Amino acid sequence: QVQLQESGPGLVKSSGTLSLTCAVSGGSVSSSNWWSWVRQAPGKGLEWIGEISDRGRSNYNPSLKGRAAISVDKAKNQFTLSLTSVTAADTAVYYCARDLVRGGDFWGQGRLVTVSS
């Protein structure tokens, strides 16, 4: 059974960079899968941020205007989200998930990140 676990700071200062890591267990980031980040602002719907493949190919939501970057660390079996120039609008629960490209079958439990001024 694949398990995903998000980690990282729960509080980020406005204009700073949000960095979250998703550790994968029971599976490998080197397998033929796509690894995604999704967020959910308080009381709002789900928003896809982007994804990365086992080969390092990535795709992002244009709504983030180039602020997001996802990388994969095969040695640590994890992948990371960086989101630059954050504002209060980036306050959300951030989820990592596997294979939204065919229906996300495994999700992390979520990490609340609050952007403070």
Add this chain to the structure above:
Amino acid sequence: DIQMTQSPSTLSASVGDRITITCRASQSVTNFLAWYQQKPGKAPKLLIYKSSTLESGVPSRFIGSGSGTQFTLTITNLQPDDFATYHCQHYHTYPYTFGQGTKVEIK
């Protein structure tokens, strides 16, 4: 971007009811459509993918159908564990987008 619109936003129902949630896409997503269940404070759980394929371990009372721009999630014989929020998501093109969610509450 393809916009996904769910209706209704909230649905009140009783245990044993049959309910239907609709998801409409602003353009065709063929059958690249998934449905998720989300409970408060929890991650979404995949119920159905490819419009009508039941994820392993999901009860057969969850039924997905549709193609193109109109999709439905039907839950027959609603159980207490089914009171939650349901989201649709297309994965036809980038960016993937979700519906705004439908909350199923106890009548």
